[in-house]
Each structure stands twice: as C-alpha cells, then as structure tokens.
Amino acid sequence: MGAGLRRLGCALGLLAGLAACETSDLAPRNTDVAPHQRPDGLKPEPPAVAPPKRRSLASLDLERFYAQFETDSLARGLLRTDGGGPDTPFTDTMLARNFERIALAEEYERGEGLRPSRGGYGAIKKWTQPVRVAVEFGDLVPEDQRVQDTNMVTQYVDRLSRITGHPITMTGGVSNFHVLFMSEDDKAMIAPRIREIVPNVTPSALDLFDDLPRSIHCLVMAFSATPGGSDYNQAIAVIRSEHPDLLRRSCIHEEVAQGLGLGNDHPRARPSIFNDDDEFALLTTHDELLLQMLYDPALRPGMTADEARPIYTAKASTLLGGQS
Template structure:
C-alpha cells in the first residue's frame, strides 16, 4: 500500500509530495448518481484482488492488532512516536513553491475535526452505505482515543474523505475546486491521475499564521480496492490526516509501516494517537523539546514506572 501526507503552510492551499502526471482532458461532470464502472476500472479492481490474495498468502494484512509475537515497551513506543509524529513521509518533495519545512516539529489539529464522506458516481449505493458506516465508527473511535472533538457531518466539513474510482476523477476534481477554490493545479493533477501504486492518500493543510495546526484535509480512497484494503485505507489515511504523518520500518505492530503486515489500527497505534493529542504537547514543539514529555507519556500508557 502507498499513502502519503502532504503538508501545506500557505493559506488553504493543498500541496502534493508527488510530481504530477499529465492531466486528463476535461469532460463534463456527471451528477453523483450511480454509473457502472468502465472496463478499465474493472480491470483495476481485478488487479487489486490479485495483490490482496498475494499479501494474505504471505501472512500480511493482519487484522488481529498484534499479539505475543509483536511485543513492545515504552521505549519502543516513544521511539516510534518520534519517527511517525514529528516527520513527514516525503519531507522534501512538495511541488508547491514556498511551503515551509515542518520536519522535526509536531503538527496536529487544534480545532474540531468534522469529517464528511463523499463518493464518486462509480461507487455502488450499497458500498457507499457500508463505507460511510465504517468512517462513522472509526471517527467515534478516534475521538475516544484522542479526547479531541472528531465527528462525521453532512455539511461544513473540514476533512473530506472521497471514495472514487478510475472513472470519477472529473467529479472529484470538480468537488475539490468547490471546496478549496485556490487549490494548487499540482494537487488537482494528482487527484485526476493518481499513480496505480497509490491505493489511497491524504492531503492536509495548515495556514501561514499557524503552520503546525491543521485546518483542512482531503483523503482519496480508490473505489476499486478490495473490502479489506478499503478498510485499511480508512484507518491509515484518517489517522495520518490527524497528524501521524510518517511511516517507520521499526514500528510494530503498526499500520504506520510500509511492510503491509497490519491492515487495521493496532493497540500500538491507538497509543500513538493518544500521545499525539496529549495536552502536554503543543503544535510546533520540536522533537528535542518534546522528548522528555514523550517518554513520560509512553511509560504512563504502558503502565511502566516513571
């Protein structure tokens, strides 16, 4: 799976960490009524089915959250938190000019997170209902873990989660232009033509005045994905959009690891989210400044003596 978080530090401008591909020719935007997927979209769905089968045969995409084979202690948790919360997955490849480097400093939401789920025309109505329920359930779980106001709304959202297929790029681009009038062309190009090895991805943005406080996020999850990988994308992209923006090969058991061992949020990842929104840490704090506090919080969460 491939996912990334692109940070923007200019007012309401989303940036991408991946260089854009050629933009598709504009066509008229269809109404958001169900339209059966094209042959190309169905081929992509079959490709993802083969990929999932291969991962499962190799014992990956685990849904057990970890166990005796994946022990970790407070020191592991603190180390992984530093790697995942203070650094970006692609820190030097933003395509927008003028974006500030935020690596080594904590970024997260300070205001309420209002999530809205949206669907491209190629997504079956029954699947839309299922995905919406999963986002709702996950948002409730995240609010409990972070003790931060996180809810699902039908209007005035600041975190949009799109489920869209290969045929839906025009619809998604049109919606993004409505939601973020000054969105960068590079971001639109990426959404219109996502690379085939990207199952899902998320954009997050801050403002120039408060570069470490997120004010908006947009996630895109491919409609052609298998059921399990769609669930995995819901977990990873929304959690990354809250501020766990990096992956680490040392993080285990965790979805914030490119090895695809775990598909769904683990107990380890739940603790990372709790740490991220602990009031003893402030947006913008550097990794060196935060380290003593991070180790205290990690020991508290693990029940180890301070």
C-alpha cells in the same frame, strides 16, 4: 330512487345508441377528409433518457488487480486485523522512538505531491479545533457500497474520538475532514473538488491525480490556515472505490489517522499500520497509543522534536508502565 333509475336508464340507452351507430351500415368506412394535424407543442416530447453510465475497462481492471493483491497478501500472512499480539512486543522506548519517526517526520515534501521528504524532523502537527468528518462518493460507486463505507467511517471516527479525547464526529453539514471514495472513472472530479475545498492548494499537489500509480492505494492531504503551518484545519482523504472490502477499510484506518497528524510511515514501526510492509491492515494497539500521545494537551502544534521529546517520552513511559 325512481329518478335515479331513470337517469341510469337514459345513460344506458345513450351508450346503446352510440354502439348501434358505430356498427351501422350507414356509418362510412372510408373518408377522403384528412384529420387535422395536432398543433405543435400540445403534447411535449418525452425527455431523452440518458443511457446508464457504465464503468470503464480501466476501472474494472483495477478492481481485479486489487482483489488479487488482497488475496495474495492474506495468503502471505499480511493485512492482519488482530491489532498485534505476543509476536509483536514493544517497550516504552520503542513507542517513543516510533512516535518521533511517525509524528515528527514526513513521508513527502509538503505541497509537493509524491516527492519524497528529504528526511529530518519537523514540528508537531495536529488539530486543535473540532474535526467534522463527511464522506463523498464518485458517481459510479454502488449504493450498497456507499452504505457500507459510510458505516465503516462512522464507526472508526467514534473510535478515534474515544482514543484521542478530541472532538471528532461525523457530520452532514459543514465539514473539515473530507473522505472521498472515487473510482478511476471519477478521477477528473478529484482535483476540482480539492480546489473547491482548499482554493489555494498548490498545483503540484493536484498533478498526481492525473495519473495516480496503482501502487498508491489511497492518500490524505492535511492543510493548515497558514502555509507550512502545524495546526490543521482541513484534510482530504482519497480512497479508491475499486478496492475490495478489507483494503478499503485499511485505507480508512490509515489515511484518517494520518490526517490527524501521524503523517509518516517507517519500516521499523511494529505492530503498526504506519509501515509500508502491509503487515497490518487496521489500527493496532501500538497505533492507539501513538494517537493518545499526540493528543496529550501538553503537545502543542509547532513544537520541535527537542521541545516535544521530554513530553512524549514521559507519556510513553506512563502508558506502558516504564517497560524499557
């Protein structure tokens, strides 16, 4: 213990001596000797910090536009979330007819961007392989919105899997159904990302992203392994992140369901989200039945309307108990 105290005493004495020297009149106040310059590279310069990215006026303007659109629609009784009710009855005959209009017709010419379809019926289009869904976000989508949107997609994917009986799950790994939430400021990223996912995508399918009209709230593109094929193996949905909550959820419901094979809209389909009148925001009971019909194993990709009609007509009758 004595040695320890001595060491402490010596240390205190040294500190006191240094302090006395620093305040002594003998210590020079000024000197003509220039200090040595610090060698270059001894202390690296701090990295330049990029200023935080800010949303453009165009993106903020779209956000206001869609917020007003949602408010006006709700005031007019649109964007319903009740799934249909006593005011929207339908029979098995109506259900079968709507299935034909929505599952066998197409809204746009395949591979031609927003060019309207010439009409007529095509073939049954659906997935036979498991669907693995992943979400992606543009750089300026806020973190809380990313969490909210991921949760909405996850819940909806679980519901679609139960409805169809088909394996549809979320994944953090290799995916084949990509849901992209992008803002106006991210539009330069969209076409390269789509080309990365589907290298042989036609240029006309990508051109529309250069100047997407405000009237297009969201869209989906589905692809098969062979050109013009009916067995889907990739799909990409693009949803504007400027939408308010209900419109984003509405886009999730419609585009993911369309990417499963219900590719068309029809003005007489009711109660349904596959109708451009915006009466319903979310998947309805009618739409659930359409998905059950589409994913009946008896309906195979590539079937024509004539081949498929007896199958989906019988299925509609079974689902609704023959309510003609």
